[in-house]
Amino acid sequence: MIQTLDQIFVLLKHWLLNFLPAAWQPAVGVVLSVVCIIGVFPALFAFTTVLERKGIGRIQNRLGPNRVGPFGILQPIADGIKSLTKEDIVPLKADAAVHFLAPIVLVVAVFMGFAVLPMGRNMVLVDMDAGLLFYFAMGASTEVSVFMAGWSSRNKYSLLGAMRAVAQMISYEVALLLSSVVVVMMSGSLSLVKIVAAQNQYSWGLPHWYIFTPWGFAGALMFGIAATAETNRSPFDLPEGESELVAGYFTEYSGFKFALFFLGEYVAMFSIAGLGATLFLGGWSAPLAALQFIPSWMWFFGKLMVAMCVFIWMRGTLPRLRQDQLMNFAWKFVLPMCLLNLFVAGLWRFMGDGLLRWVICSAILILAYVGMGWGEMKRKHLGPRTYRYAE
Amino acid sequence: MGIAFYLVSVLTVAGGLAAVLLKNTVHCALAVTTAFAGLALLFLQLDAQFAGFAQILVYIGAVAILVVFAILLTRGSETPKGGVFSKTWLAGLAVAAAIFAVLGWAVLQVAGSLPQQNAAPAVTVNQIGEALMGRYVLPLEIIALLLTAALIGAVIVAMHEKEGD
Numbered sequence: 001m002i003q004t005l006d007q008i009f010v011l012l013k014h015w016l017l018n019f020l021p022a023a024w025q026p027a028v029g030v031v032l033s034v035v036c037i038i039g040v041f042p043a044l045f046a047f048t049t050v051l052e053r054k055g056i057g058r059i060q061n062r063l064g065p066n067r068v069g070p071f072g073i074l075q076p077i078a079d080g081i082k083s084l085t086k087e088d089i090v091p092l093k094a095d096a097a098v099h100f101l102a103p104i105v106l107v108v109a110v111f112m113g114f115a116v117l118p119m120g121r122n123m124v125l126v127d128m129d130a131g132l133l134f135y136f137a138m139g140a141s142t143e144v145s146v147f148m149a150g151w152s153s154r155n156k157y158s159l160l161g162a163m164r165a166v167a168q169m170i171s172y173e174v175a176l177l178l179s180s181v182v183v184v185m186m187s188g189s190l191s192l193v194k195i196v197a198a199q200n201q202y203s204w205g206l207p208h209w210y211i212f213t214p215w216g217f218a219g220a221l222m223f224g225i226a227a228t229a230e231t232n233r234s235p236f237d238l239p240e241g242e243s244e245l246v247a248g249y250f251t252e253y254s255g256f257k258f259a260l261f262f263l264g265e266y267v268a269m270f271s272i273a274g275l276g277a278t279l280f281l282g283g284w285s286a287p288l289a290a291l292q293f294i295p296s297w298m299w300f301f302g303k304l305m306v307a308m309c310v311f312i313w314m315r316g317t318l319p320r321l322r323q324d325q326l327m328n329f330a331w332k333f334v335l336p337m338c339l340l341n342l343f344v345a346g347l348w349r350f351m352g353d354g355l356l357r358w359v360i361c362s363a364i365l366i367l368a369y370v371g372m373g374w375g376e377m378k379r380k381h382l383g384p385r386t387y388r389y390a391e
Numbered sequence: 392m393g394i395a396f397y398l399v400s401v402l403t404v405a406g407g408l409a410a411v412l413l414k415n416t417v418h419c420a421l422a423v424t425t426a427f428a429g430l431a432l433l434f435l436q437l438d439a440q441f442a443g444f445a446q447i448l449v450y451i452g453a454v455a456i457l458v459v460f461a462i463l464l465t466r467g468s469e470t471p472k473g474g475v476f477s478k479t480w481l482a483g484l485a486v487a488a489a490i491f492a493v494l495g496w497a498v499l500q501v502a503g504s505l506p507q508q509n510a511a512p513a514v515t516v517n518q519i520g521e522a523l524m525g526r527y528v529l530p531l532e533i534i535a536l537l538l539t540a541a542l543i544g545a546v547i548v549a550m551h552e553k554e555g556d
Contacts, residue, residue, distance in 0.1 A: 130516045133444040140452025147459055190516050
Protein backbone atom coordinates (compact mmCIF):
# COMPACT_ATOMS: atom_id res chain seq x y z
CA MET A 1 0.00 0.00 0.00
CA ILE A 2 2.76 2.41 1.01
CA GLN A 3 4.71 1.35 -2.06
CA THR A 4 1.69 1.95 -4.30
CA LEU A 5 1.03 5.41 -2.87
CA ASP A 6 4.69 6.33 -3.21
CA GLN A 7 4.76 5.28 -6.86
CA ILE A 8 1.17 6.24 -7.69
CA PHE A 9 2.04 8.64 -10.52
CA VAL A 10 4.57 6.26 -12.04
CA LEU A 11 2.08 3.38 -11.92
CA LEU A 12 -0.66 5.60 -13.35
CA LYS A 13 1.57 6.56 -16.25
CA HIS A 14 2.45 2.91 -16.99
CA TRP A 15 -1.21 1.94 -16.80
CA LEU A 16 -2.16 4.66 -19.28
CA LEU A 17 0.70 3.75 -21.61
CA ASN A 18 -0.40 0.11 -21.71
CA PHE A 19 -3.37 1.10 -23.86
CA LEU A 20 -1.01 2.23 -26.63
CA PRO A 21 1.05 0.22 -29.13
CA ALA A 22 4.60 -0.42 -27.89
CA ALA A 23 6.19 1.77 -30.56
CA TRP A 24 4.42 4.90 -29.30
CA GLN A 25 5.01 4.34 -25.62
CA PRO A 26 8.35 6.16 -25.10
CA ALA A 27 7.26 9.29 -26.98
CA VAL A 28 3.80 9.45 -25.39
CA GLY A 29 5.34 8.78 -21.97
CA VAL A 30 7.57 11.83 -22.31
CA VAL A 31 4.65 13.96 -23.52
CA LEU A 32 2.54 12.81 -20.53
CA SER A 33 5.27 13.78 -18.05
CA VAL A 34 5.79 17.15 -19.73
CA VAL A 35 2.06 17.87 -19.67
CA CYS A 36 2.00 17.05 -15.94
CA ILE A 37 4.88 19.45 -15.24
CA ILE A 38 3.28 22.19 -17.33
CA GLY A 39 -0.03 21.62 -15.55
CA VAL A 40 1.07 21.23 -11.94
CA PHE A 41 3.35 24.23 -11.56
CA PRO A 42 0.97 26.90 -12.93
CA ALA A 43 -1.66 25.45 -10.57
CA LEU A 44 0.77 25.79 -7.68
CA PHE A 45 1.55 29.29 -8.95
CA ALA A 46 -2.14 30.23 -8.74
CA PHE A 47 -2.30 28.90 -5.18
CA THR A 48 0.92 30.69 -4.20
CA THR A 49 -0.31 34.09 -5.43
CA VAL A 50 -3.24 33.86 -3.00
CA LEU A 51 -0.94 32.63 -0.24
CA GLU A 52 1.46 35.49 -0.90
CA ARG A 53 -1.18 38.21 -1.04
CA LYS A 54 -2.87 36.87 2.07
CA GLY A 55 0.43 36.40 3.89
CA ILE A 56 1.83 39.81 2.98
CA GLY A 57 -1.54 41.27 3.93
CA ARG A 58 -1.33 39.75 7.39
CA ILE A 59 2.25 40.95 7.81
CA GLN A 60 1.17 44.47 6.82
CA ASN A 61 -1.85 44.35 9.11
CA ARG A 62 -4.56 44.19 6.45
CA LEU A 63 -6.82 41.47 5.11
CA GLY A 64 -5.55 40.81 1.60
CA PRO A 65 -7.89 39.64 -1.19
CA ASN A 66 -11.27 38.62 0.28
CA ARG A 67 -13.90 39.35 -2.38
CA VAL A 68 -13.79 36.49 -4.92
CA GLY A 69 -15.05 33.21 -3.50
CA PRO A 70 -14.80 32.14 0.15
CA PHE A 71 -11.87 33.96 1.83
CA GLY A 72 -10.81 35.22 -1.60
CA ILE A 73 -9.37 31.90 -2.72
CA LEU A 74 -10.85 32.22 -6.21
CA GLN A 75 -8.84 35.42 -6.79
CA PRO A 76 -6.32 33.77 -9.21
CA ILE A 77 -9.20 32.69 -11.50
CA ALA A 78 -10.46 36.25 -11.63
CA ASP A 79 -6.91 37.47 -12.27
CA GLY A 80 -6.48 34.93 -15.06
CA ILE A 81 -9.72 35.94 -16.79
CA LYS A 82 -8.78 39.59 -16.44
CA SER A 83 -5.34 39.17 -17.99
CA LEU A 84 -6.75 37.04 -20.83
CA THR A 85 -9.38 39.58 -21.76
CA LYS A 86 -7.22 42.68 -21.36
CA GLU A 87 -6.04 44.52 -24.44
CA ASP A 88 -2.50 43.61 -25.44
CA ILE A 89 -0.76 46.95 -25.88
CA VAL A 90 2.56 47.13 -27.73
CA PRO A 91 4.28 50.52 -27.81
CA LEU A 92 4.44 52.10 -31.27
CA LYS A 93 8.22 52.34 -31.27
CA ALA A 94 8.79 48.92 -29.72
CA ASP A 95 10.64 46.22 -31.57
CA ALA A 96 7.59 44.05 -32.20
CA ALA A 97 9.31 40.71 -32.86
CA VAL A 98 11.69 40.83 -29.88
CA HIS A 99 8.94 42.27 -27.68
CA PHE A 100 6.75 39.28 -28.57
CA LEU A 101 9.49 36.67 -28.14
CA ALA A 102 10.84 37.79 -24.75
CA PRO A 103 8.11 36.35 -22.46
CA ILE A 104 8.04 33.11 -24.48
CA VAL A 105 11.81 32.62 -24.19
CA LEU A 106 11.56 33.27 -20.44
CA VAL A 107 8.76 30.78 -19.79
CA VAL A 108 10.34 28.09 -21.99
CA ALA A 109 13.76 28.43 -20.33
CA VAL A 110 12.22 28.39 -16.86
CA PHE A 111 10.15 25.27 -17.49
CA MET A 112 13.16 23.44 -18.98
CA GLY A 113 14.79 23.40 -15.54
CA PHE A 114 12.14 20.99 -14.21
CA ALA A 115 13.29 18.32 -16.65
CA VAL A 116 16.13 17.24 -14.37
CA LEU A 117 14.57 17.79 -10.92
CA PRO A 118 13.67 14.49 -9.20
CA MET A 119 10.21 15.15 -7.72
CA GLY A 120 9.86 11.77 -6.03
CA ARG A 121 11.28 8.27 -6.10
CA ASN A 122 11.60 7.35 -9.83
CA MET A 123 9.87 10.64 -10.72
CA VAL A 124 12.31 12.49 -12.92
CA LEU A 125 11.77 13.37 -16.56
CA VAL A 126 15.38 12.88 -17.72
CA ASP A 127 18.09 11.48 -15.47
CA MET A 128 21.00 13.27 -17.07
CA ASP A 129 24.60 12.58 -16.27
CA ALA A 130 25.16 16.33 -16.18
CA GLY A 131 21.78 17.31 -14.75
CA LEU A 132 23.01 20.15 -12.55
CA LEU A 133 24.93 21.66 -15.45
CA PHE A 134 21.78 21.46 -17.59
CA TYR A 135 19.84 23.27 -14.90
CA PHE A 136 22.35 26.11 -14.70
CA ALA A 137 22.57 26.34 -18.49
CA MET A 138 18.81 26.88 -18.62
CA GLY A 139 18.99 29.39 -15.77
CA ALA A 140 21.59 31.35 -17.69
CA SER A 141 19.30 31.55 -20.72
CA THR A 142 16.67 33.52 -18.80
CA GLU A 143 19.03 36.50 -18.66
CA VAL A 144 18.77 36.87 -22.43
CA SER A 145 14.98 37.03 -22.23
CA VAL A 146 15.11 39.71 -19.53
CA PHE A 147 17.40 41.77 -21.70
CA MET A 148 15.15 41.22 -24.74
CA ALA A 149 12.11 42.44 -22.80
CA GLY A 150 13.86 45.54 -21.50
CA TRP A 151 15.53 46.55 -24.73
CA SER A 152 12.64 45.92 -27.10
CA SER A 153 10.18 48.08 -25.13
CA ARG A 154 11.96 51.33 -26.09
CA ASN A 155 11.36 52.67 -22.64
CA LYS A 156 14.06 54.06 -20.37
CA TYR A 157 12.57 52.45 -17.26
CA SER A 158 12.44 49.09 -19.00
CA LEU A 159 16.01 49.35 -20.19
CA LEU A 160 17.29 50.44 -16.77
CA GLY A 161 15.36 47.62 -15.15
CA ALA A 162 16.79 45.10 -17.60
CA MET A 163 20.35 46.35 -17.07
CA ARG A 164 19.92 46.09 -13.31
CA ALA A 165 18.36 42.65 -13.59
CA VAL A 166 21.06 41.28 -15.87
CA ALA A 167 23.90 42.74 -13.78
CA GLN A 168 22.35 41.29 -10.64
CA MET A 169 21.70 37.89 -12.19
CA ILE A 170 25.25 37.60 -13.51
CA SER A 171 26.76 38.58 -10.15
CA TYR A 172 24.68 36.18 -8.12
CA GLU A 173 24.95 33.37 -10.65
CA VAL A 174 28.62 33.07 -9.68
CA ALA A 175 27.62 32.60 -6.05
CA LEU A 176 24.82 30.20 -7.01
CA LEU A 177 27.20 27.97 -8.96
CA LEU A 178 29.98 28.07 -6.36
CA SER A 179 27.65 27.27 -3.48
CA SER A 180 26.35 24.23 -5.38
CA VAL A 181 29.84 23.00 -6.23
CA VAL A 182 30.39 21.78 -2.63
CA VAL A 183 27.50 19.35 -3.06
CA VAL A 184 29.02 18.05 -6.29
CA MET A 185 32.38 17.68 -4.54
CA MET A 186 30.83 15.61 -1.78
CA SER A 187 28.45 13.43 -3.75
CA GLY A 188 30.86 13.05 -6.66
CA SER A 189 28.14 13.46 -9.26
CA LEU A 190 26.39 16.13 -11.31
CA SER A 191 23.30 13.95 -11.62
CA LEU A 192 20.55 15.24 -9.32
CA VAL A 193 19.15 11.73 -8.91
CA LYS A 194 22.49 10.53 -7.53
CA ILE A 195 22.78 13.60 -5.29
CA VAL A 196 19.41 12.75 -3.70
CA ALA A 197 20.35 9.09 -3.41
CA ALA A 198 23.53 10.07 -1.55
CA GLN A 199 21.46 11.99 1.00
CA ASN A 200 18.71 9.39 1.35
CA GLN A 201 20.44 7.42 4.12
CA TYR A 202 19.68 7.39 7.81
CA SER A 203 21.74 6.84 10.91
CA TRP A 204 19.94 6.69 14.26
CA GLY A 205 16.78 7.67 12.39
CA LEU A 206 18.25 10.97 11.22
CA PRO A 207 18.88 11.71 7.54
CA HIS A 208 22.26 12.42 5.91
CA TRP A 209 21.10 15.71 4.43
CA TYR A 210 23.90 18.01 3.43
CA ILE A 211 22.44 20.93 5.35
CA PHE A 212 23.33 19.11 8.60
CA THR A 213 27.08 19.56 7.99
CA PRO A 214 29.07 22.80 8.47
CA TRP A 215 29.89 23.21 4.78
CA GLY A 216 26.37 22.18 3.79
CA PHE A 217 24.79 24.70 6.14
CA ALA A 218 26.99 27.53 4.88
CA GLY A 219 26.40 26.39 1.31
CA ALA A 220 22.63 26.28 1.81
CA LEU A 221 22.64 29.82 3.25
CA MET A 222 24.70 31.15 0.34
CA PHE A 223 22.52 29.23 -2.10
CA GLY A 224 19.40 30.74 -0.54
CA ILE A 225 20.77 34.27 -0.83
CA ALA A 226 21.87 33.74 -4.42
CA ALA A 227 18.57 32.07 -5.33
CA THR A 228 16.58 35.00 -3.93
CA ALA A 229 18.68 37.43 -5.95
CA GLU A 230 18.54 35.26 -9.06
CA THR A 231 14.74 35.23 -9.04
CA ASN A 232 14.61 39.02 -8.41
CA ARG A 233 12.74 38.58 -5.17
CA SER A 234 12.63 41.04 -2.31
CA PRO A 235 15.01 42.19 -0.76
CA PHE A 236 16.85 41.94 -4.09
CA ASP A 237 13.97 43.19 -6.25
CA LEU A 238 15.68 46.36 -7.50
CA PRO A 239 15.06 45.49 -11.18
CA GLU A 240 11.37 46.06 -10.55
CA GLY A 241 11.59 48.61 -7.77
CA GLU A 242 8.23 50.30 -8.29
CA SER A 243 9.21 53.53 -6.59
CA GLU A 244 12.02 54.06 -9.09
CA LEU A 245 11.34 52.09 -12.25
CA VAL A 246 7.52 51.63 -12.45
CA ALA A 247 7.82 47.85 -12.98
CA GLY A 248 11.30 47.37 -14.40
CA TYR A 249 11.84 45.39 -17.55
CA PHE A 250 8.18 44.47 -18.04
CA THR A 251 6.79 47.99 -17.68
CA GLU A 252 5.53 47.96 -21.28
CA TYR A 253 3.86 44.56 -21.10
CA SER A 254 0.14 44.19 -20.60
CA GLY A 255 -2.50 41.51 -20.72
CA PHE A 256 -1.37 37.96 -21.17
CA LYS A 257 2.26 38.78 -21.91
CA PHE A 258 2.49 40.37 -18.48
CA ALA A 259 0.84 37.28 -17.02
CA LEU A 260 3.54 35.19 -18.71
CA PHE A 261 6.25 37.23 -17.01
CA PHE A 262 4.47 36.87 -13.70
CA LEU A 263 4.15 33.11 -14.25
CA GLY A 264 7.79 32.85 -15.31
CA GLU A 265 8.94 34.60 -12.16
CA TYR A 266 6.97 32.33 -9.84
CA VAL A 267 7.79 29.15 -11.71
CA ALA A 268 11.47 30.16 -11.54
CA MET A 269 11.05 30.44 -7.77
CA PHE A 270 9.52 26.97 -7.60
CA SER A 271 12.27 25.58 -9.73
CA ILE A 272 15.13 27.13 -7.78
CA ALA A 273 13.48 26.13 -4.48
CA GLY A 274 13.24 22.60 -5.83
CA LEU A 275 16.91 22.66 -6.76
CA GLY A 276 17.84 23.94 -3.31
CA ALA A 277 15.77 21.20 -1.69
CA THR A 278 17.43 18.62 -3.93
CA LEU A 279 20.94 19.81 -3.23
CA PHE A 280 20.80 20.48 0.49
CA LEU A 281 17.52 19.16 1.93
CA GLY A 282 17.63 15.64 0.56
CA GLY A 283 15.15 16.15 -2.30
CA TRP A 284 12.26 13.75 -1.85
CA SER A 285 13.67 11.91 1.20
CA ALA A 286 11.84 12.06 4.51
CA PRO A 287 13.28 14.15 7.39
CA LEU A 288 13.11 11.19 9.79
CA ALA A 289 13.47 7.49 9.07
CA ALA A 290 10.19 6.90 10.93
CA LEU A 291 8.35 9.18 8.48
CA GLN A 292 9.27 7.24 5.35
CA PHE A 293 5.74 5.87 5.01
CA ILE A 294 4.60 9.26 3.64
CA PRO A 295 5.00 9.28 -0.18
CA SER A 296 8.24 10.77 -1.47
CA TRP A 297 6.57 13.28 -3.80
CA MET A 298 4.70 14.78 -0.83
CA TRP A 299 8.00 15.51 0.84
CA PHE A 300 9.36 17.19 -2.28
CA PHE A 301 6.35 19.44 -2.76
CA GLY A 302 6.19 20.07 0.99
CA LYS A 303 9.76 21.33 1.00
CA LEU A 304 8.93 23.43 -2.07
CA MET A 305 6.01 25.11 -0.31
CA VAL A 306 8.04 25.70 2.85
CA ALA A 307 10.68 27.42 0.71
CA MET A 308 7.97 29.54 -0.93
CA CYS A 309 6.66 30.56 2.50
CA VAL A 310 10.19 31.65 3.43
CA PHE A 311 10.34 33.72 0.23
CA ILE A 312 7.03 35.38 1.12
CA TRP A 313 8.11 35.93 4.71
CA MET A 314 11.33 37.62 3.59
CA ARG A 315 9.39 39.82 1.18
CA GLY A 316 7.15 40.96 3.99
CA THR A 317 10.03 41.58 6.40
CA LEU A 318 13.13 42.95 4.70
CA PRO A 319 13.56 46.37 3.08
CA ARG A 320 14.97 46.62 -0.42
CA LEU A 321 18.73 46.96 -0.85
CA ARG A 322 20.44 49.78 -2.74
CA GLN A 323 22.28 48.98 -5.98
CA ASP A 324 25.78 49.45 -4.52
CA GLN A 325 24.84 47.43 -1.41
CA LEU A 326 23.60 44.66 -3.69
CA MET A 327 26.82 44.48 -5.67
CA ASN A 328 29.08 44.83 -2.63
CA PHE A 329 27.18 42.07 -0.89
CA ALA A 330 27.58 39.74 -3.85
CA TRP A 331 31.26 40.29 -4.57
CA LYS A 332 32.64 41.11 -1.13
CA PHE A 333 30.68 38.81 1.13
CA VAL A 334 28.86 35.97 -0.64
CA LEU A 335 31.63 35.18 -3.13
CA PRO A 336 34.51 35.00 -0.56
CA MET A 337 32.34 32.90 1.75
CA CYS A 338 31.56 30.51 -1.13
CA LEU A 339 35.25 30.17 -1.97
CA LEU A 340 36.10 29.54 1.67
CA ASN A 341 33.32 26.98 1.79
CA LEU A 342 34.94 25.11 -1.11
CA PHE A 343 38.13 24.91 0.94
CA VAL A 344 36.25 23.76 4.03
CA ALA A 345 34.47 21.06 2.02
CA GLY A 346 37.83 19.76 0.83
CA LEU A 347 39.13 19.76 4.39
CA TRP A 348 36.04 17.87 5.55
CA ARG A 349 36.56 15.26 2.88
CA PHE A 350 40.18 14.55 3.78
CA MET A 351 40.01 14.75 7.59
CA GLY A 352 38.16 11.46 7.92
CA ASP A 353 35.43 10.66 10.40
CA GLY A 354 35.38 11.97 13.92
CA LEU A 355 34.44 14.96 16.00
CA LEU A 356 37.58 16.95 15.11
CA ARG A 357 36.46 17.82 11.59
CA TRP A 358 33.13 19.12 12.90
CA VAL A 359 34.94 21.46 15.29
CA ILE A 360 37.56 22.69 12.83
CA CYS A 361 35.23 23.16 9.85
CA SER A 362 32.58 24.95 11.91
CA ALA A 363 35.23 27.12 13.57
CA ILE A 364 36.70 28.24 10.22
CA LEU A 365 33.29 29.19 8.81
CA ILE A 366 32.04 30.94 11.96
CA LEU A 367 35.30 32.86 12.40
CA ALA A 368 35.21 33.99 8.77
CA TYR A 369 31.57 35.04 9.04
CA VAL A 370 32.05 36.95 12.27
CA GLY A 371 35.37 38.43 11.15
CA MET A 372 33.98 39.68 7.85
CA GLY A 373 30.93 41.19 9.49
CA TRP A 374 33.04 42.85 12.17
CA GLY A 375 35.57 44.21 9.65
CA GLU A 376 32.83 45.63 7.45
CA MET A 377 31.14 47.31 10.45
CA LYS A 378 34.48 48.87 11.49
CA ARG A 379 35.16 50.07 7.95
CA LYS A 380 31.77 51.75 7.64
CA HIS A 381 31.84 53.06 11.24
CA LEU A 382 28.63 51.26 12.03
CA GLY A 383 27.78 50.67 15.64
CA PRO A 384 24.75 50.46 17.85
CA ARG A 385 22.03 52.70 16.43
CA THR A 386 21.54 56.03 18.17
CA TYR A 387 18.44 58.16 17.82
CA ARG A 388 18.75 61.91 17.83
CA TYR A 389 15.16 62.87 18.39
CA ALA A 390 13.50 59.86 19.87
CA GLU A 391 15.49 59.29 23.01
CA MET B 392 21.99 12.05 -39.29
CA GLY B 393 18.27 12.31 -38.74
CA ILE B 394 15.91 15.09 -39.62
CA ALA B 395 16.92 16.69 -36.28
CA PHE B 396 20.42 17.29 -37.59
CA TYR B 397 19.13 19.20 -40.61
CA LEU B 398 16.72 21.25 -38.51
CA VAL B 399 19.45 22.21 -36.05
CA SER B 400 21.88 22.95 -38.88
CA VAL B 401 19.38 25.22 -40.59
CA LEU B 402 18.81 27.02 -37.27
CA THR B 403 22.53 27.48 -36.66
CA VAL B 404 23.38 28.63 -40.18
CA ALA B 405 20.37 30.96 -40.28
CA GLY B 406 21.42 32.45 -36.94
CA GLY B 407 24.94 32.98 -38.18
CA LEU B 408 23.79 34.53 -41.46
CA ALA B 409 21.31 36.79 -39.67
CA ALA B 410 24.07 37.93 -37.32
CA VAL B 411 26.05 39.14 -40.34
CA LEU B 412 23.23 40.47 -42.49
CA LEU B 413 20.85 42.22 -40.06
CA LYS B 414 21.13 46.00 -39.75
CA ASN B 415 20.37 46.56 -36.06
CA THR B 416 23.31 45.65 -33.81
CA VAL B 417 21.18 44.26 -31.00
CA HIS B 418 19.32 42.07 -33.49
CA CYS B 419 22.71 40.79 -34.66
CA ALA B 420 23.66 39.95 -31.08
CA LEU B 421 20.39 38.07 -30.56
CA ALA B 422 20.87 36.23 -33.85
CA VAL B 423 24.34 35.15 -32.81
CA THR B 424 22.78 33.86 -29.58
CA THR B 425 20.51 31.67 -31.71
CA ALA B 426 23.56 30.37 -33.54
CA PHE B 427 25.20 29.55 -30.18
CA ALA B 428 22.08 27.67 -29.11
CA GLY B 429 22.14 25.74 -32.38
CA LEU B 430 25.77 24.79 -31.81
CA ALA B 431 24.91 23.59 -28.30
CA LEU B 432 22.13 21.44 -29.76
CA LEU B 433 24.60 19.98 -32.26
CA PHE B 434 26.93 19.05 -29.40
CA LEU B 435 24.02 17.43 -27.57
CA GLN B 436 23.09 15.50 -30.67
CA LEU B 437 26.60 14.05 -30.65
CA ASP B 438 26.06 12.92 -27.03
CA ALA B 439 28.57 15.48 -25.78
CA GLN B 440 26.49 16.66 -22.82
CA PHE B 441 29.23 18.51 -21.04
CA ALA B 442 30.33 20.46 -24.13
CA GLY B 443 26.71 21.24 -25.01
CA PHE B 444 25.72 22.58 -21.60
CA ALA B 445 29.00 24.43 -21.18
CA GLN B 446 28.33 26.02 -24.56
CA ILE B 447 24.93 27.30 -23.35
CA LEU B 448 26.25 28.37 -19.95
CA VAL B 449 29.28 30.22 -21.27
CA TYR B 450 28.20 31.50 -24.67
CA ILE B 451 24.53 32.33 -24.06
CA GLY B 452 24.77 33.06 -20.34
CA ALA B 453 27.96 35.11 -20.45
CA VAL B 454 29.31 35.98 -23.90
CA ALA B 455 25.98 37.02 -25.45
CA ILE B 456 25.16 39.09 -22.38
CA LEU B 457 28.61 40.70 -22.52
CA VAL B 458 28.04 41.55 -26.18
CA VAL B 459 24.69 43.25 -25.58
CA PHE B 460 26.11 45.09 -22.56
CA ALA B 461 28.99 46.33 -24.67
CA ILE B 462 26.59 47.52 -27.39
CA LEU B 463 24.34 49.33 -24.92
CA LEU B 464 27.15 50.95 -22.98
CA THR B 465 29.05 52.25 -26.00
CA ARG B 466 27.14 53.87 -28.82
CA GLY B 467 23.56 52.70 -28.73
CA SER B 468 21.90 50.28 -31.05
CA GLU B 469 20.85 52.81 -33.70
CA THR B 470 21.97 51.95 -37.21
CA PRO B 471 24.58 54.38 -38.59
CA LYS B 472 23.59 56.36 -41.71
CA GLY B 473 26.12 54.80 -44.03
CA GLY B 474 24.93 51.29 -43.24
CA VAL B 475 26.76 48.68 -41.22
CA PHE B 476 28.49 46.95 -44.11
CA SER B 477 32.15 47.60 -44.70
CA LYS B 478 33.18 48.74 -48.18
CA THR B 479 35.80 46.02 -48.38
CA TRP B 480 33.32 43.19 -47.92
CA LEU B 481 34.62 41.44 -51.00
CA ALA B 482 38.12 41.13 -49.50
CA GLY B 483 36.56 39.94 -46.24
CA LEU B 484 34.61 37.29 -48.12
CA ALA B 485 37.81 36.11 -49.83
CA VAL B 486 39.68 35.84 -46.51
CA ALA B 487 36.77 33.98 -44.88
CA ALA B 488 36.52 31.58 -47.84
CA ALA B 489 40.27 30.94 -47.73
CA ILE B 490 40.17 30.14 -43.99
CA PHE B 491 37.16 27.89 -44.49
CA ALA B 492 38.97 26.08 -47.32
CA VAL B 493 42.09 25.50 -45.18
CA LEU B 494 40.02 24.21 -42.26
CA GLY B 495 37.95 21.97 -44.48
CA TRP B 496 41.08 20.62 -46.15
CA ALA B 497 42.67 19.92 -42.76
CA VAL B 498 39.58 18.11 -41.49
CA LEU B 499 39.30 16.00 -44.62
CA GLN B 500 43.00 15.10 -44.47
CA VAL B 501 42.82 13.98 -40.86
CA ALA B 502 39.53 12.11 -41.20
CA GLY B 503 41.19 9.30 -43.19
CA SER B 504 43.98 8.67 -40.71
CA LEU B 505 41.70 8.33 -37.64
CA PRO B 506 40.73 4.82 -36.52
CA GLN B 507 37.25 3.87 -37.68
CA GLN B 508 34.84 3.62 -34.77
CA ASN B 509 31.43 2.17 -35.20
CA ALA B 510 29.95 3.17 -31.86
CA ALA B 511 30.28 6.66 -30.41
CA PRO B 512 32.55 6.62 -27.33
CA ALA B 513 30.55 7.18 -24.15
CA VAL B 514 32.36 9.87 -22.17
CA THR B 515 30.83 10.79 -18.83
CA VAL B 516 31.31 14.11 -17.08
CA ASN B 517 33.20 12.16 -14.43
CA GLN B 518 35.83 11.11 -16.96
CA ILE B 519 36.18 14.65 -18.27
CA GLY B 520 36.72 15.85 -14.71
CA GLU B 521 39.36 13.22 -14.03
CA ALA B 522 41.16 14.04 -17.27
CA LEU B 523 41.14 17.75 -16.44
CA MET B 524 42.45 17.17 -12.92
CA GLY B 525 44.92 14.47 -13.93
CA ARG B 526 46.50 14.54 -17.34
CA TYR B 527 45.59 18.09 -18.35
CA VAL B 528 46.09 19.76 -14.99
CA LEU B 529 48.90 22.03 -16.22
CA PRO B 530 46.90 23.65 -19.04
CA LEU B 531 43.99 24.02 -16.60
CA GLU B 532 46.21 25.79 -14.07
CA ILE B 533 47.65 28.07 -16.75
CA ILE B 534 44.15 29.06 -17.90
CA ALA B 535 43.15 29.63 -14.28
CA LEU B 536 46.15 31.93 -13.79
CA LEU B 537 45.30 33.82 -16.98
CA LEU B 538 41.68 34.29 -15.91
CA THR B 539 42.72 35.46 -12.44
CA ALA B 540 45.07 38.00 -14.01
CA ALA B 541 42.25 39.20 -16.30
CA LEU B 542 39.90 39.49 -13.31
CA ILE B 543 42.39 41.53 -11.29
CA GLY B 544 43.06 43.70 -14.33
CA ALA B 545 39.35 44.35 -14.77
CA VAL B 546 38.98 45.30 -11.12
CA ILE B 547 41.94 47.72 -11.35
CA VAL B 548 40.49 49.35 -14.47
CA ALA B 549 37.10 49.71 -12.78
CA MET B 550 38.47 50.90 -9.41
CA HIS B 551 37.82 54.47 -8.34
CA GLU B 552 40.78 56.80 -8.25
CA LYS B 553 41.12 58.03 -4.68
CA GLU B 554 39.96 61.62 -4.55
CA GLY B 555 42.66 64.19 -3.75
CA ASP B 556 45.60 61.89 -4.53
